[in-house]
């Protein structure tokens with residue numbers, strides 16, 4: 001039962017990524033909408049931060065502004 005709930009939850013909400021260094025499943029810290037007040041990344045619309053619970057690597061994902069909008 002726990003497994004079913006877990007799979008549903010993951011399937012609908014998270015896009016699973018594994019750590020580049022140790023292949024552990026990364027924890028999604030959150031999505032940040034990038035707008036004009038954040039001129040650092042004008043080409044991108046969403047910034048997602050992920051972290052590894054095992055080796056503590058940090059991963060930053062930037063979504064191109066025109067992709068999937």
Ligand SMILES: [Zn+2]
Pocket residue numbers: 019020021022023024052053054055056057
């Ligand atoms: Zn790791």
